[in-house]
Amino acid sequence: MTGTIHIVDDEETIRDALAFLFASRGLAATGWGSGEAFLEAQPLDDCACIILDVRMHGLSGPEVFERLRAMGSEAPVIFLTGHADVPVAVSTLKAGAFDFVEKPFNDNQIVDLAKAAIARFVRRQVETRTVDTIARKIRSLSAREAEVMERMIDGKLNKQIAGELGIAIRTVEVHRGRVLAKIGAGNAAELARLVSPVLPMLGASRQDGGGA
Amino acid sequence: MTGTIHIVDDEETIRDALAFLFASRGLAATGWGSGEAFLEAQPLDDCACIILDVRMHGLSGPEVFERLRAMGSEAPVIFLTGHADVPVAVSTLKAGAFDFVEKPFNDNQIVDLAKAAIARFVRRQVETRTVDTIARKIRSLSAREAEVMERMIDGKLNKQIAGELGIAIRTVEVHRGRVLAKIGAGNAAELARLVSPVLPMLGASRQDGGGA
DNA sequence: CGGTCCATTGCGGTAACCCACAATAGCGGC
DNA sequence: GCCGCTATTGTGGGTTACCGCAATGGACCG
Known part of the structure; x- marks a missing residue:
């Protein structure tokens, strides 16, 4: 039915x-x-x-x-x-x-x-x-992870991201790894393909996903 | 006007x-x-x-x-x-x-x-x-380059692409570089973000972009 | 106060990406 | 037959990405 x-x-x-x-x-x-x-x-x-x-x-x-x-x-x-x-x-x-x-x-x-x-x-x-599944995954990201993801999708290097956020490259790597794991993508290209069409629909619905 | x-x-x-x-x-x-x-x-x-x-x-x-x-x-x-x-x-x-x-x-x-x-x-x-600009760039790719690009967007490794197409990794690297240059992307993530929304609209309009 | 979650950073290593230089080979046009 | 375009592959090397192990510090909760 x-x-x-x-x-x-x-x-x-x-x-x-x-x-x-x-x-x-x-x-x-x-x-x-x-x-x-x-x-x-x-x-x-x-x-x-x-x-x-x-x-x-x-x-x-x-x-x-x-x-x-x-x-x-x-x-x-x-x-x-x-x-x-x-x-x-x-x-x-x-x-x-x-x-x-x-x-x-x-x-x-x-x-x-x-x-x-x-x-x-x-x-x-x-x-x-399908969209909701991705959106839920995106909302499960911490604030920092979301910032890193946004820059990953833009194709920025870890070095550039570290510079923009004022943190160490290693830290970016950690966030990057967690983003890929949470979204379920194997790499940045897959991430961009999955997330970029959904991102514009999430405007005001993000909330801080974690502490600190 | x-x-x-x-x-x-x-x-x-x-x-x-x-x-x-x-x-x-x-x-x-x-x-x-x-x-x-x-x-x-x-x-x-x-x-x-x-x-x-x-x-x-x-x-x-x-x-x-x-x-x-x-x-x-x-x-x-x-x-x-x-x-x-x-x-x-x-x-x-x-x-x-x-x-x-x-x-x-x-x-x-x-x-x-x-x-x-x-x-x-x-x-x-x-x-x-905007879409036409991307579409024109995609059509400027050679047949081989298009095959490689499709797999790049799926997040596949050069090694995997080489295996699927039956060619050497080095060859994939060359095509990959040319794809990024022609589309105007710095890396696979940017490529995926730019191209993936346009690809489904190009179904039958592709033509062989190059020789042999 | 201990536990949990998150952000942060360092070390060391594997694998992948990217590119310059160089070379072979098929196809089509002049 | 020479030229140009494309596909193909190799060598070697610099740059990145990704991961496991380990550790510090702040915020929040019961």
Whole structure:
């Protein structure tokens, strides 16, 4: 099981129709009668795809979408609408919605869209996990080790690094060895390849990893 | 001058109104009466932003958009439409359009959108130029040098590379030196940092850079 | 106060990198 | 056939990287 499709619509007819449709195609789906109910349950871990009706009692689809993104959810969202609302379509798509479909929809179209959304979700999950693994390793470095690593990636020699940090070459060697061990790289080239794409995404999240 | 705004609309009234509007805000703009006329002139180099009417005589806006992309243009496109056409809005945005605006539009909104589009265009131009510089250097490598470089980035030792390629260590050293010189890196770490983000984008574009 | 973690440094040695000098050999063009 | 480009290899030597062993000193915790 790769994840569940969550259907949020205040019309029970549509909810049930979609749930039945997905079930008949072998896709797991759950229905929610309102945005509030869905958000409160927060089944974030299990969200591979979210289908939101635009106009609902209480929170609207776009409002639910906005809160999901604010909560950090990256799940693909497919909007359903019964009214030709171009501005809403444009703004949600520009905000990262997966698709925007007008009712009445075609069964095969919706199923294909949901499958594509889940496929994208799975792909991103894999990428994110890879990045997170590296990021966690980087955060496990002490402050000094991080300083040394940054300079290693720039291709600086131990001698230069020692000069910049005002410490002995031997000390740089020790840090360098620890960096390679913690990141799991055999040498500076591998380190640079692994870490350099992730570094720019870590801006303010570093914290002092050690004492002194 | 960062580039020109190209307005493609078969209604002269709108063309002129937009051209006047942009001119009054200090933005250079040119009008075209049809998609065919615009495509034929191919002012690709000068396209910082393209405004396309959806429904026109001859080629429709989306058709023009599709041909532009097929021609390799990455310029941001803003669609204008007089009709609430959600499917067209969705498909064009998913295909990479910058925005989709319904008439009648607000003057300030259009100007701000055009400015944002131009800003994105300029930013991408800079990125593209950086990537192209590296890509050109990579293409200047001989076939053998490229094979060696690939393994350098993986952090392999000269000894390992020599084994894989069935050549002497000394030969690997020579290629290694030439790779670093051609790319402009001081060592393998810098090489990996510079080249590894660009490599995946070069799939089929490599060609033999040298003799025998 | 002892234990833990980290930064720091030194010694000595192996292995790897980098380069100048020198030479052989195949391919394509004039 | 000569020239130029590239690939290939060797010799020898200076510079670096990397590692084990050993030790000192500061900060924090129970």
